[in-house]
Ligand code: C2E
Ligand code: MG
């Protein structure tokens with residue numbers, strides 16, 4: 001930019017030198033020697049027409065004015081020197097006039113125009129003089145040919161000098177070539193200059209051949225034509241400008257439309273992308289499990305369908321499906337909390353994912369249930385070997401919240417075969433095998449047609465259970481609870497059996513889980529509570545003791561969470577008229593730990609009724625010691641597994657000892673479950689365990705058998721060591737007083 005400015009300055013300075021020379025020559029050559037009124041008129045007309053009678057040719061930057069013709073006329077009539085001055089003044093006046101009218105014209109352009117004018121006229125005059133000699137001799141001869149050539153020469157000389165100076169100036173400003181600008185303006189400029197020459201010649205001839213009035217009339221006539229033309233030109237320019245503006249507006253409007261369209265298309269593309277993405281996300285969610293990220297049951301079934309179709313086409317089935325259920329997951333989930341349970345599921349899912357090959361599939365179905373498809377099996381044993389590796393891997397400890405958690409799996413295996421037309425059938429059989437594994441406590445079980453019968457039985461049981469409540473098919477058996485110190489009966493645990501019309505007595509383990517999952521456990525327990533409380537109340541009246549007989553009733557975790565529980569207990573107590581202190585409710589650790597804080601409140605409400613609470617199967621769940629002392633409970637029942645192992649293994653003896661010490665520290669009484677041998681009985685006595693129950697004393701028995709027992713107060717005296725044996729019944733010392 002700076003360099004461009006500098007070049008323009010240098011160019012203008014160069015022109016200034018030449019112009020100074022031209023003007024200097026003009027001043028030195030006695031310019032005013034022929035000055036008269038005619039020149040004054042001519043000069044004023046030149047300046048006037050240059051300033052006000054100027055028209056710009058439409059779509060060009062070329063200005064037409066008769067001043068060009070008047071300058072040539074001045075040159076012919078009054079000589080070169082005065083015309084050089086007139087041209088300088090005319091251009092200066094026109095430029096200043098333009099500037100004053102607010103035309104955006106730069107000072108450097110004004111300077112250029114003023115300097116270029118005398119140079120052009122000077123050069124044209126010198127060329128004409130060189131070719132035609134003195135003009136004041138040629139002009140008065142009125143020789144048309146010489147005059148024409150003279151005018152042509154002057155016009156072309158003016159054109160040459162003007163066009164070159166202008167093109168150089170434009171070239172410096174735009175940085176394009178001189179040739180480019182010269183070529184561009186060639187046509188317009190040459191026409192203007194020739195027109196100037198022709199007009200000058202016409203005026204000269206008119207003045208010579210006609211009188212002044214005719215000339216004036218012709219000038220007037222041309223003046224009117226000129227003004228009309230100017231009007232027409234300005235009209236044309238205006239409409240051209242209008243057309244240009246409209247075109248520009250239309251163009252802008254079109255551009256705006258294009259931009260809007262582009263924006264719209266982009267938005268549309270974005271929406272399409274988002275739709276595609278959400279479609280994919282939806283598909284992924286529909287076929288994947290959110291917790292583990294593994295494929296879900298739907299995915300599994302789709303893959304199974306594919307494999308069954310392939311197998312049917314090829315005539316061979318070389319795949320197996322494995323259904324997995326985490327062992328004791330429910331206990332972990334309920335006692336350690338659901339968030340830890342979820343994390344355990346995630347860890348298990350990860351391990352499964354790592355174990356299967358790319359052609360296989362590991363999926364999570366729901367809860368703690370997973371499925372695996374093993375493909376390309378050469379022998380069935382491969383699936384069994386895999387199940388063994390799987391259970392070994394899943395049994396490795398998990399570290400969750402700096403706590404080591406253990407779990408295991410039960411696996412049901414079923415092999416693809418032509419007998420399966422539907423994927424669901426194969427899945428059902430693997431499921432049956434898995435339940436079989438759970439029930440039989442085997443790590444993996446391969447499906448066998450016989451299992452199907454069992455599954456159907458279970459389903460039937462579920463249906464029958466619904467009627468069992470209405471038909472009062474439940475029967476209570478009572479297992480005596482004995483004070484170990486005195487070997488005397490202190491109470492019973494009520495254990496339910498289902499007197500099934502076809503199957504006879506069904507043990508609780510077979511139907512309690514079904515009752516829990518169907519919600520039938522609540523009405524069932526209410527029935528049990530009522531009949532147990534009534535029964536014990538009756539025995540209390542018939543067999544009075546200092547401390548009346550107590551009754552322990554098992555409560556399911558599902559029922560413990562029922563807000564109606566407390567009112568149900570109160571009602572049962574009212575109906576049976578049993579002293580609340582005689583009723584003991586047994587809850588498992590996991591039932592209480594599932595929601596420890598709520599359990600504290602619930603237990604407190606139960607305690608308010610005067611009923612006692614025991615923790616059943618203590619040692620098999622995850623009890624938190626920090627909670628144990630906050631639970632308002634009365635008894636701990638040591639699980640049978642610890643008691644039964646007391647003989648074989650001293651470690652379990654230690655556990656029983658520790659549990660008893662813990663209970664003492666928490667001021668709780670201890671009941672040992674499953675006492676089967678005299679040895680266990682003696683050991684527990686040594687450990688100062690207060691109460692016990694087990695086959696050593698009695699199996700759970702029906703009412704009639706229990707009443708025989710009740711009649712014989714010293715029934716178990718023989719198992720006591722000699723010094724501890726009780727004096728004959730006459731002494732009638734309360735069992736509980738001895739126990740305490
Ligand atoms: P539990 O409450 O721990 O009951 C003790 C179980 O151990 C009883 O099994 C009993 O027969 C058995 N048992 C007692 N002494 C011995 C022994 O010396 N050796 C052996 N091997 N077993 C002994 P049962 O009657 O089959 O009950 C099993 C479980 O079913 C109960 O365990 C309890 O959790 C549940 N249950 C029983 N009746 C009810 C009930 O009315 N309501 C609820 N919610 N659960 C019940
Ligand atoms: Mg119990």
Ligand code: MG
Nearest residue numbers: 616617637673
């Ligand atoms: Mg128990």
